[in-house]
Amino acid sequence: MSERGLTRGRFVAGAAGGALALASGGLIEVLRRRSAFGYDGQELLGGTLQPVTPTDDFYVVTKNLVDPRVDRDAWRLEISGLVERPRTLRFEDLGSLPSVEQETTLECISNGVGGGLLSNAVWAGVPLRALIEEAGPKRGAKRLFFHAADGFTHSTPLERGMQRTTLLAVRMNGELLTDRHGFPARLIVPGAYGELSVKWIDRIELIDDGRKGYYEQQGWRAERVHTMSRIDLPAEGKALRASAPATLRGVAFAGDRGIARVEASTDGGRSWRRAKLDYAPSKLTWALWSLPWAPREPGTYELVVRATDGEGELQSTVEDNSVPDGASGLHRIAVTVQA
Amino acid sequence: MKRPGALPGLLAALATTLVMLLLRVVLGVPLPFELVSDRFLPFVPVEGFVTGLGVFGGALLAKQIGFYGSFLGQLLIGVALGGLFVRLLSRGRGAGAAPLTRRAIVVTFGAAAAVWLVTVVVLWPALRSNYGGLPPERAALLSAAGLLVLLGVFAASLLGAYAALRERERS
Structure with missing residues (x-):
């Protein structure tokens, strides 16, 4: 009798447990939909960049x-x-x-x-x-x-x-x-x-x-943004055509110091050309820059960018990760130019 | 003779999880996992923090593991505590004995109250958060009350499930 009673009891308990699990699962799904998993850390890069981010x-x-x-x-x-x-x-x-x-x-x-x-x-x-x-x-x-x-x-x-x-x-x-x-x-x-x-x-x-x-x-130290610059176009690894005009594009940012100048190099940093600042409304914003480029010879090119902030200080070339006070170093990408 | 085993613990953990989720979704009361991480993560040095995130495959994956893992962990803790509870309560008691004694009830709720007190003291600075935007002082009271409700639900459903299963066994 006790075995049957316990079996019946376990069945009822199992049904109750199932109902509780189902209800909990529904609420977990509500939280999952509200969660930051879908947008946390999502990066916006490349040619779709707009002056003011939607x-x-x-x-x-x-x-x-x-x-x-x-x-x-x-x-x-x-x-x-x-x-x-x-x-x-x-x-x-x-x-x-x-x-x-x-x-x-x-x-x-x-x-x-x-x-x-x-x-x-x-x-x-x-x-x-x-x-x-x-x-x-x-x-x-x-x-x-x-x-x-x-x-x-x-x-x-x-x-x-x-x-x-x-x-x-x-x-x-x-x-x-x-x-x-x-x-x-x-x-x-x-x-x-x-x-x-x-x-x-x-x-x-x-x-x-x-x-x-x-x-x-x-131990994070967030008080001062390092001057940064980035190449958005062409994308890393992108194949270009020799003698076909291309435009390098990207962003530069220096916290509240503004961007005075952006320079880009197509030979790994041996020579630099000054880029045009297409959008730099104030010291508090990023600057969007561009630089026309028509590679003459086929081959692999290393593109590099550097910025100078509004106080005249050139961006640091020291490569360092973001711990504990933000990353530093120059952004470099490789592109291939075909005949 | 079979005993209810870990089943009361599992039921109690499920009931507690449901109430916990209701408190989070409806009133913005932080989950225990959120309280614990907010209380202790600031003490992790930045190098260890970043390395730890890397071990878990990055911040996003680490959060997802924490989110789902916390529910699973809660169920496992419930099962373990339930199993221990059944073992302690069934010790030296025949199949015909009343399922619960007054002493068992008092000890169970007393233990829940003690755990609540320790938890509130340890987590106090983190209790001031509320995801619905309640001002800090009221948020702290609500979070503390929420923890009390959760422990109360766990104790009550553990006792209730155990008593119901033992009652079946006696019938």
């Missing part, structure tokens, strides 16, 4: 499995710590503050030489300086410590937050931020790598200590 193509690198979907009504932005007048803002409050529009390029600190983890967008929002001044920093406040809904944190010197170009952005390319780009509000910190442009920000704390944020604790 929002859906703008690179995303996130620590999250599933990015936040912040409820606008529940969201609050707290400004606290070493301030005379701590305040809590709602999303509607941001609309009544002076807003500016600013085109800014962001690059991920993990972007390798020749990588596509950088994009350019037009951001609109409130200068962070206005919010901090209104809260009144106390004497001794040295740094800003940012908190986000997903638990991400990052810090920066107070002076950086007070720069005219550091924004609390609420719009991107003319629309409200999308979830994956930090809705309802994110920072835009020109000159620093993207991890400092904290998304889904919900608290700005003024501090006097050396507290470190999420990736800062690991």
Whole structure:
């Protein structure tokens, strides 16, 4: 009797377990569809590059499995710590503050030489300086410590937050931020790598200590973007025709220092020609460059590019990976020229 | 005489997983896996972090392994704990004995409460996140309450499944 009872019990338990597993599977699928797996780390390279990156193509690198979907009504932005007048803002409050529009390029600190983890967008929002001044920093406040809904944190010197170009952005390319780009509000910190442009920000704390944020604790140093340049066209390994005119194209970026000059070489760096800057609207954005080239002889050519930033400093030739302060080195590609 | 074995643990783990997913999808309460990684990943030096990602085939693959692996791991832990629970409870008890004693119930919920307390203390800084955008203080309370609910569901469903299976056995 007990064996039959237990068998029946196991059947009922199995059915219950099956129902629970099915329901869980459905919810896992909901999360998978919302997850960042489809867009995290996706690079945009090559001939389709546009001066302003469409929002859906703008690179995303996130620590999250599933990015936040912040409820606008529940969201609050707290400004606290070493301030005379701590305040809590709602999303509607941001609309009544002076807003500016600013085109800014962001690059991920993990972007390798020749990588596509950088994009350019037009951001609109409130200068962070206005919010901090209104809260009144106390004497001794040295740094800003940012908190986000997903638990991400990052810090920066107070002076950086007070720069005219550091924004609390609420719009991107003319629309409200999308979830994956930090809705309802994110920072835009020109000159620093993207991890400092904290998304889904919900608290700005003024501090006097050396507290470190999420990736800062690991040892990443994101404060200064290295000057970079990249060849997008022709693509690596592409076969060209001798004497047929071709155009080399690509991007160059130097954080908030601007790009003064881009040079390309078709002989592995022995000689250089100055490229034309087709698009370089401000110091905060990338520059799109081009250079006509008509290879005379068949063979394999090594193309190299280098940039000089707005302060006159030539891009570093030292090849280094992105750990811990961003990659450096020149982008080189090989192309074949056929008769 | 057969015992329920690991079945109560598996059922309890499945019930807990379902509630956990509901809390994540509906209220934005972080998954335990998210809380643990947010709490401890910042302490991994950058070189080790990057090397670790490489071992798992890159950041994206590592995340996918973590995402699916965490559910599997949770089920395995549930089965292991359930098996241990059944073994402890069945020790020295005949087939005709009542399936649960008051002491077993108190000890099970007491253990769940103790695990909750330790978890909240250890994970506290990470509890302030909420994927629905709840402000940090309320998010911390909700995350802590969510963990309590999960452990409570695990304990209750473990006891319930065990009692139901033993009851069948006695009938």
